Amino acid sequence: MENDGKRRAFLKVLGLGSVTLGTAGYSVAMAAEKVEKKPHYGMIFDQNKCVGCTDCEVACRKVNEVPEGQVRLYLENKTDPATPMEKRYVRVSCQQCEDAPCVAVCPSKACHRDGKTGIVTMNPDDCIACKYCIVACPYDVRFINHKTKAAENCNFCLNTNLAKGKEPACVESCKYKALVFGDLNDENAYINQILHVKDSVRMKPTYGTKPSLRYIPVVKVGV
């Protein structure tokens, strides 16, 4: 009987131990998996498909309530005057840098990386509008919103469309599919399928800010 009790206690410890260790191990594995799966949102602008209709600009202003005369997103006409028939447009907007200078220099942490999505965005309440982020941005794509008096940038519609489970307004409104939005960390995402087969570039790569916006330029090699 005495032995039996000991054996039972031993089995109990063994059982409980394996359950706790097992779950602990599992949760560690889960945590590791979660870190790996944290999204890294990116966007592709395909110059071959963009016709410069500016539907993206209009949609962005409407959805994000950007004040009159200001923009988060702008299409610059970069058509070469020598070849006026070959239209070329370029998207000008926040490049969503992985090493974002604006986040680094913001003294009040108003400009930050969103915890869940990793998107560079703003907390207008903490912004004191010192304009440090604006001058620090190598792309000059940040501005002080006249209404909120806070600095602002394209944040992939983080608080608007993305929060509702929709694609960013510009992507949604693009009739020519010149814009593709997706998670660069998701191997099966459409954005990655495109990046695998197309040559794309980052703007001003020499600054080492690792932008998440990719551009597919028109490259004519001459026929």
Added chain:
Amino acid sequence: MNGAINFTYGFSHGVEWGWPIAVYLLLAGISGGALIVALLVCFYKKQHEDTPLLKAASLVSFVTIALGMVFLVGDLEKPLYFWKILIHYNFTSVMSIGVMAISVYIPLTVMMCLYLFEKEISTILAKKIQILGYFEMVMVLLKKIRPLIEVLSVIFAVVICAYTGFLISVLVRFPILNTAILPALFVVSGLSAGTASASMVATWFFKEDAHSSDMKTLHVIEWPIMAVEIMLIAMLFVSLLVGNEFQQTTTVAFQSGVYANLFWFGVMGVGFGLPLVLNFALGKHVANSHTAFYLSGMASVTGVLCLRMFIIYAGQTFGV
């Protein structure tokens, strides 16, 4: 491939940091420079009495940094929210580090003023016996740490001058600003503006003899400081001239347009030329006159203001 696509449009449309920032940079420079020079003269000469120079420097350093804060906060689009930087610190931000340094530095300048103006404050407080009692109690405690406070003041004064340079040298888009020389240039030009301001205040308000031993020391160190300043500006220019494509295009700021005028007439002409002419070219009689002394002091300060204006405006105008 990377040249295949590009955009040149920017959202900021011009100079985001304007003249209030340039004035703040000047005031911070004067504040730090005056305190550094006066305390180093004190240390070097092993002075234990409160000299007019040290009195002037303490007053100048406190007043200018306090005034600088007004300009700095006034330049914010939301000035009433400035306290947010005091509670949210970002250790990767030069501005945050600067705010931390300033919040140590301002109390240090206040303490320096308390040491140097103890008598004056006591006479003002004489009617209010109770407050006078507290003041004397505090001073007894403060006097015990005076050597420490003086050393800390020098260190933080250097930090303040240098930080104003680092603040704008991290702006990678602007070749004139994004140089390693800028913090050094700001320390040195701060020293020259600080020396000029402190010596002017010392003679004007604290009746220091313009030919006293302290003033002579300042006159001796003024010229090497100026020489180093010119050398650093030349280095800045040369580094742009021999740099990459973008850096080379910014050298036009020194060559033509309104900023070139600001640089050659303001920085070189008024800042360096005028004091040199007044002190050396017109003979001993002019050089020793009071007018020449104040005029060259003010010219120095104006020159440093022009330098800050030039750096801020030309720097942000010629971006990539």
